[in-house]
Amino acid sequence: xxxxxxxxxxxxxDAQLRETPLEFNVGDTVKVSALIKEGExxxxxxxEGTVIKVQGTGARQTFTVRKNSNxxxxxxxxxxxxxxxxxxxxxxxxxxxxxxxxYLRDRVGKAAKVKEIIK
Numbered sequence: 001x002x003x004x005x006x007x008x009x010x011x012x013x014d015a016q017l018r019e020t021p022l023e024f025n026v027g028d029t030v031k032v033s034a035l036i037k038e039g040e041x042x043x044x045x046x047x048e049g050t051v052i053k054v055q056g057t058g059a060r061q062t063f064t065v066r067k068n069s070n071x072x073x074x075x076x077x078x079x080x081x082x083x084x085x086x087x088x089x090x091x092x093x094x095x096x097x098x099x100x101x102x103y104l105r106d107r108v109g110k111a112a113k114v115k116e117i118i119k
Contacts, residue, residue, distance in 0.1 A: 013059035018081045022088045024063075026051050027096030027114045032065055032078060033086040044086055047076055050094065050114060052101040066104060068112070073105060093117040 024030050031048045049067030052075070056062055061080040066073060078085050094114035104112050 016059045016081055022063075022080055024051060024088055024090050025093075025096070026054055026099060026101060027094030029091040029094060029114075030065060031089040031091055032076075033089070034078065035084045035086055048091065049074075049076075050101070050104065052104055053077075054099075068108075093119075 028051050029049065030051055031046050033044050033046050036043055036045045047065060047067070049065040051063055052066045053064040054061070059079075059081050062077050063080060064075055064077045066075045068074070093116065095117050096114060101114070104114075
């Protein structure tokens with residue numbers, strides 16, 4: 001018997017999953033160490049900001065990080081299971097009461113901060 005298309009796709013996606021899942025939530029301030037390739041050379045560039053969105057599941061899961069750079073808001077989206085994402089380090093845990101923090105786009109300065117969870 002032949003496998004269905006769904007089973008074949010699931011097998012391919014399961015092979016692409018990360019061994020250790022990333023431990024962060026929406027609202028956390030994180031440092032994303034990403035591999036940047038420039039011609040023949042490659043280096044690791046760190047992007048630090050607030051996680052405003054996590055979407056999808058499995059191999060298709062992505063997360064978006066937002067930071068303010070010289071007064072301009074910059075957002076980057078990475079696949080969670082990408083080999084280009086070396087590591088994600090949590091700088092501080094944030095208290096978020098919603099899944100998507102799009103309202104941070106309209107805020108500047110201290111108003112754009114998320115409250116920290118103190119343990």
